[in-house]
Amino acid sequence: MLTVNNLNVTLDTLVLANDMSFALEPGKVNVIIGPNGTGKSTLLKTLFGDIQAKSGVVSFENETLQRKQLSRWRKQFGYMPQDIRLDVELSVLEVVLLGQLNTLGFRLDDSVIEEALSALDKIGLLHLADRQVNKLSGGQCQMILFAQALMRKPKILMLDEPVSALDLHFQHVLLDHLDAQTKEQGWVTIMVLHDLNLAAQYADNLLVLKDGKLVANGHPSDILTPSLVKNVYNVNADITKDSAGIPFVRTIRNTRTTSSSKTSESNNLSGTRKKIISIAEGAI
Numbered sequence: 001m002l003t004v005n006n007l008n009v010t011l012d013t014l015v016l017a018n019d020m021s022f023a024l025e026p027g028k029v030n031v032i033i034g035p036n037g038t039g040k041s042t043l044l045k046t047l048f049g050d051i052q053a054k055s056g057v058v059s060f061e062n063e064t065l066q067r068k069q070l071s072r073w074r075k076q077f078g079y080m081p082q083d084i085r086l087d088v089e090l091s092v093l094e095v096v097l098l099g100q101l102n103t104l105g106f107r108l109d110d111s112v113i114e115e116a117l118s119a120l121d122k123i124g125l126l127h128l129a130d131r132q133v134n135k136l137s138g139g140q141c142q143m144i145l146f147a148q149a150l151m152r153k154p155k156i157l158m159l160d161e162p163v164s165a166l167d168l169h170f171q172h173v174l175l176d177h178l179d180a181q182t183k184e185q186g187w188v189t190i191m192v193l194h195d196l197n198l199a200a201q202y203a204d205n206l207l208v209l210k211d212g213k214l215v216a217n218g219h220p221s222d223i224l225t226p227s228l229v230k231n232v233y234n235v236n237a238d239i240t241k242d243s244a245g246i247p248f249v250r251t252i253r254n255t256r257t258t259s260s261s262k263t264s265e266s267n268n269l270s271g272t273r274k275k276i277i278s279i280a281e282g283a284i
């Protein structure tokens with residue numbers, strides 16, 4: 001079980017986690033949703049130990065996250081960050097093998113290479129094994145980084161918007177594989193998604209963030225409601241359920257919302273314009 005108790009994270013003056021507490025069970029896919037800039041990536045980075053919390057306790061099994069023992073803590077994680085650029089002169093196979101950097105020696109076991117090739121095969125990308133990663137498309141890079149994260153054999157797997165560059169087919173290849181492996185291996189999987197319907201289909205547990213607060217936490221069929229979508233995104237939605245009880249979210253265009261948000265945007269712009277002009281005048 002990964003537990004987070006009374007977590008507070010502040011960056012500059014932004015409060016990105018405000019007394020957040022939750023517990024995530026092994027063998028479950030946990031999906032984090034919430035508006036842009038609300039602190040989803042910051043939460044993942046805090047759990048990984050990249051960002052230091054102001055207060056609170058994060059623990060997994062019998063271990064607690066501590067600055068002194070970061071490298072030991074991180075060995076439990078597979079982490080697929082949001083940035084998918086792979087600007088290195090390495091082959092796809094080499095990049096996937098880097099997932100096992102902790103255990104790689106001077107001589108590579110055939111079994112490790114077989115494992116990497118099999119990981120690529122399972123996600124339908126074996127044909128790319130000897131291609132240079134800096135010549136791949138964005139979506140191909142994203143799938144390769146997913147294969148690399150799987151190679152780590154993590155206890156906790158974190159993925160930050162893992163399907164953002166993927167076409168429909170590969171979105172489901174990645175998420176089906178992730179779901180099956182999470183259950184088979186007993187991983188604690190935590191993933192940030194923006195697509196509410198993918199979140200509803202794949203989350204065993206949904207964590208909804210807004211302004212640094214955990215505003216809802218539970219199974220999508222229990223917590224995904226029109227009022228939650230309105231409260232969190234300021235968007236109107238119809239939500240129906242399929243025969244298995246999985247919610248389907250249909251968002252509704254609201255011309256009034258668009259025009260009022262345009263007004264506040266133009267107000268902000270006029271404030272920003274004034275600020276830029278005063279900075280420019282000061283520089284002359």
Ligand SMILES: Nc1ncnc2c1ncn2[C@@H]1O[C@H](COP(=O)(O)OP(=O)(O)OP(=O)(O)O)[C@@H](O)[C@H]1O
Pocket residue numbers: 011012014016034035036037038039040041042043
């Ligand atoms: N190191 C930092 N120092 C100061 N502010 C930061 C830092 N990292 C992120 N932020 C700010 O914290 C806020 C939350 O960022 P974060 O990336 O966690 O949001 P997010 O919910 O993942 O957003 P998105 O959906 O757009 O990816 C943003 O306003 C961002 O600019």
